[in-house]
Amino acid sequence: MKVFVINLEKDVARKEHVLKQCQSIGFEAEVFNAIDGRLLSPQEISDKTHPELSAGLTESEIGCALSHHGVYQQMVTDNIEVALILEDDVEFDHQSRDILNYLASHIPQRPTIYLLAGVRKYLKGGKKIPCSEHTLVNVSQAALSHAYIINLAAAKKLNDYLYPIWLEADRWTFMIECGLVNIKAILPVIGHLSELSHESTIWSSESDFERKAAIRELRKVTVKKIRKNRTLSTKCKNSMWRIFIRPFFEVKQE
Structure with missing residues (x-):
């Protein structure tokens, strides 16, 4: 299995940490140089994002989304299964290797x-992983993009669907609602956030925090527009699921 580590070139300590993590579970990783959205010019951001539906995304979130999209693009180009x-x-976790394989x-x-991090909501039941206490469950709501397995x-699908950039890299719930990809999660979680995650690379400066509330409000309005613009078939499918199917499932929260 190919392993990609998304890392800003300046974040040497983070790179060393995650490579050590990969080595400890027996994987050799390729570092994928992340895009720092804060270094992009206004014209570059304009060229790489949707003119309306990217409203409310910060430069760092745009860079994050571009970085994940870049990995998808490389998978397609190199035919990585x-x-x-x-x-x-x-x-x-130390026992993660066998589960990942x-x-x-x-x-x-x-x-x-397959999401390896925590999810917000998932359907009760799932498939037990052999020789493990872990279970593969169907995801209802999720965020976080720091650890996942993806097939070609x-x-x-994501390479075509997400560019020009208009969604956060971890807007999994919307992708589920649109039926774009099948998303499952492994529980208990095996891909945790390290202490380094407390040092945000999205809201990383005082000026970022000062404008956070206004930006989040703009993004909230934009997401409502995105959801409103979903196809009629997608809206009907989700309504049918909520009314006729969801009542027969127990939705748990992680």
Whole structure:
């Protein structure tokens, strides 16, 4: 399985930390140089983002989304069947190797993502992982993009769907609602956030924090517009699921 580590070139300590994590569970990783959205010119941002639907995304969030999209693009170009994508603030359990290898070797052909981090809501039940106490569950709501497995079919879908950039890299719930990819999660979590995650690279300066509330409000308005612009078939499918199918499932919260 190919392993990509998304890392800003300046964040040497983070890179060393995550490479050590990969080494400890027996994986050799390729560092993918992340895009620092704060260094992009206004014209570059304009060229790489949707003119309306990216409103409310910070420069750092745009850089993060471009970085993940860049990995999808490389998977498509190099015909990489399955990859483990990591951000540089991940912390793995020591027993993760066998679980990761199992997941990679049993990923279906249809567009699929396995989230290794915590999820907000998931459906009760799921599939037990052999020789493990872990379970693969269907995700209802999720965020966080610091650790996940993705197959080529999903990379192709996201490569086309997410560019020019208009969604955060971890807007998984929206992708689920649109039926874009099949998203599952492994529980208990094996891809944790390390202490390095407390040092945000999204809101990293005093000026960022000062404008955070206004930006978040703008993004909230934009997301409402995005959801309103979903196709009629997608809206109907989600309404049918909530009314006729969801009542038969117990939705748990992680």
